[in-house]
């Protein structure tokens with residue numbers, strides 16, 4: 538484990554103990570008209586230009602941790618856990634919470650009913666097979682909407698349910714009419730949409746649209762689609778139906794976030810997510826990766842005003858604990874090193890203006906950035922910031938900082954005697970870090986003993 542953790546679900550070392558935080562960043566000395574010395578560039582090339590079809594600045598989230606997420610290998614949510622997760626999702630501000638089919642088991646039925654009665658702001662959906670029996674059970678539970686699904690690729694028609702496209706269509710229209718008659722929302726989604734016949738599914742979606750469905754759903758069930766394929770399909774569908782378009786992307790080939798973004802650009806209105814991306818196999822578009830990291834860059838005003846971003850980390854910890862996994866080290870935003878800067882060149886610029894090497898402001902998510910000072914690639918500016926953070930700034934000149942830092946261009950030759958006391962008195966940070974990984978205590982000791990030497 539490197540010494541730059543900023544804390545995660547597994548309880549890594551506290552950040553202040555091993556790094557220089559942005560709170561200690563010194564003021565920048567230069568600026569120009571485009572890039573202020575502190576703060577953001579005047580404009581961002583990553584923000585969207587709203588065209589008439591794109592929904593990147595007004596999408597909705599259908600949060601499926603309690604449905605797709607229950608299909609994750611490790612998942613078992615008892616009712617208390619489901620309620621905690623549902624409340625946390627609601628507090629975060631998701632538009633919809635999707636639950637496992639009440640037909641799956643008696644427990645699923647009871648849990649669905651219980652969550653419907655919580656009085657959450659988010660609408661409660663349940664996801665069922667496209668048939669009358671399932672739809673009736675769903676309605677019985679008191680949900681705000683029923684999500685119907687059926688496979689439309691030849692693989693699924695042949696090896697799963699055995700129905701022709703005509704049979705699928707007539708059942709879909711019957712079930713849609715029934716759910717609508719109950720005055721609640723209804724979505725019709727195909728499964729394995731990208732391996733389905735395009736003309737077939739467009740006809741099917743058009744028929745559902747005409748029947749008054751609220752949303753049609755496109756699902757990359759096997760996770761093989763690329764952003765361009767997604768754009769093409771959604772753009773085509775957008776021209777064929779007037780209802781909303783929901784999208785669902787599996788992450789088998791690592792495209793789930795990019796595909797969701799592409800779908801919104803092409804006119805999709807809703808994205809399915811789960812916390813940490815948990816779901817069947819390696820899961821779907823993660824709430825953090827898709828909505829948080831990607832969309833806060835694409836559509837910052839929309840995302841920041843709509844979602845309680847600071848609640849993201851506790852939401853992820855809640856779900857990670859429930860399914861007994863760690864938050865991945867490279868998770869956008871909440872991975873332990875998501876805002877840790879290490880190389881000297883980076884640290885210097887970050888300390889002058891964080892926008893130099895950060896596209897996301899950690900504070901938007903209640904997080905803090907850290908500048909590592911413990912490695913052989915540390916720069917002296919980061920050491921200077923740490924010295925100031927330790928309250929020793931007035932005792933050091935820049936030359937002395939460069940000396941304790943151990944600039945190869947500046948300091949005298951370092952002799953490693955192997956005796957730790959001698960090393961402490963004479964060591965320079967960089968030379969020590971060339972020998973072994975340093976902890977913050979090592980670096981601080983070097984700084985402090987150098988400082989003591991300066992006093993005598």
Ligand SMILES: N[C@@H](CCCC[NH3+])C(=O)O
Pocket residue numbers: 605686726727728729754755756757758759783784785787809
């Ligand atoms: N898990 C299913 C859900 C499809 C519909 C989701 N909106 C799939 O990947 O195909």
Ligand SMILES: [Zn+2]
Pocket residue numbers: 605758785787816817821
């Ligand atoms: Zn799925």
